[in-house]
Amino acid sequence: MDNFKGPLVTDCEELLGRFQATESVRFERFSAIWRDMNFSSIFNGKPEPKERRHFARLALSVVSPYFYPPYTFQIRAGGLYLLYGLFNAQLCSPKEKIRIALKDWQDVMQFQQDAMNAQHYDVIYIFRKLLSEKAFLFTAMPTKLFSRMKREDGKVKKICEEFVDPSSRPQELITTDVLEELENVHEHYEDLKKAVFNDPDPNMTLIQQNLISKLNNAVLNYSNWQNKNHSASEEQDAGEGPSNQDSSSRAQLLASIKSKSYGQVMEASKSRRHRQAQLVPSADPDQTCKVSSKKKRKPSLKNRTQSRFKIQGKEREILKHATRLWRLSAVKEETVAERKKPFNWNPKMESDVM
Structure with a gap:
């Protein structure tokens, strides 16, 4: 899709340049230029759904910067009209949304207020039409970030000088x-x-x-x-990154978010649902160490099973020993009783035998 970015920027700047020559912010003038250039046919070159979606995403990302400062009010109005036309002309289903970073939302609100004060109701209508259709996607960054994206060294974002409003004259x-x-x-x-x-x-x-x-x-x-x-x-x-002040503010913000998230009770996994979740404050690490050291852990299932088997084995040994002692004492009593039995001599039985 990088091969289509240059021609797409050229076509968009040509349309906005013709709109700037009209010296008007009326949507009627813009729509006439849109129809004259047949700009809606820009999506007809990609029949495959995946490539069609990627191209729609690229087109919206290329046109979005013209809706923000430092461009003039007329160019920003033209950028809004162009976003509206591209959003409705795309062939994707569901439609690709227009990404708006949270840092740019204040500029958008100021632009709306300026249009309201100047009574440019065309701009207000198109903007609120996009809001009602939920065409905006509020994100943290204006473009998607990838972990393995190559950094373009030495390339600074180019701004069309013809569309920029000079700060002072x-x-x-x-x-x-x-x-x-x-x-x-x-x-x-x-x-x-x-x-x-x-x-x-x-x-x-x-x-x-x-x-x-x-x-x-x-x-x-x-x-x-x-x-x-x-x-x-x-x-x-x-440069490689933001200034030290910006990086320090971001670091403080991330630290506050982490402290809040660590201070909340997290839901345990299914394998640990039998354990009760406890709230451990992240502000005092010494207190957490004390609490964890004082907490008594339950013995594992293996240890509990072994202890039960040991107890049962001891009970069996005691029972065996008791039965053995009982049997030995009974045998002893029988033998003693047999030994103590008196011998009765009968002289008649001896005379019969003789």
Whole structure:
């Protein structure tokens, strides 16, 4: 899909450039340009559903930056109209949504308020139409992040200078012709003051002295500061990551989220449902160690089974020993009784035998 990104950007910028030439933010003008370029047929080149969905996602991601600063209000309105047209013209089912990062939502709300104050109801209607159709997908990042995505070194995001609203125009207002005219007016003022007053008071001045040189130096200093600030922002965007302040704030935010999540009771797995879940606060690690050390663990099933078998074995041995002793005592009593039995001598039986 990277091969289609360049031509897609060219077509979108051409449409927005023609819309900028109209000097209007009416949706009627935009729709006329849309139909003239037959822009809705941009999705007809991918018949397979998977590639069609990827191309729709690419088209929405390419057009989304034109809806945010630093572009002019007219270009942002054109970007909104273009997102609306691409969202409804795509052939995917369900439709791919427009990703909006949470950091950009404040700019979107400010854009809506500006359109409301200027009574551009076309912009308000299209924006609320997209909201009612649930066309926006609120995400943490404007684009998807992948773990193995290659970083493009040395590439800075290009901005179309024709669509950007200049932050200030002092360089265009304070030109050489304007400075010469101001100098002539200042000399004429001095001549009139000398003609009216023979000995004019030096403290009687209605304008500053050396106004032309001061004004020229102020414009030069501002232009130098603007160039330095722009180059510093480009270096920061091209760097490896955010600044130290941003990284520290993100680290604090992640730490607070982790502390809250660790302080909550987590549901145990199915194999451990017989154990009762306990809330262990994450703020005091010494207390957690004490609680875990004092907690008595139940013996395992193996140990309990072995102990039961040992008890049963001991009971059997005691029973066997008791029965054995009883049997030995009974045999002893029989033998003793047989031995103690008296011998009866009968003389008649002896005479019979003889």
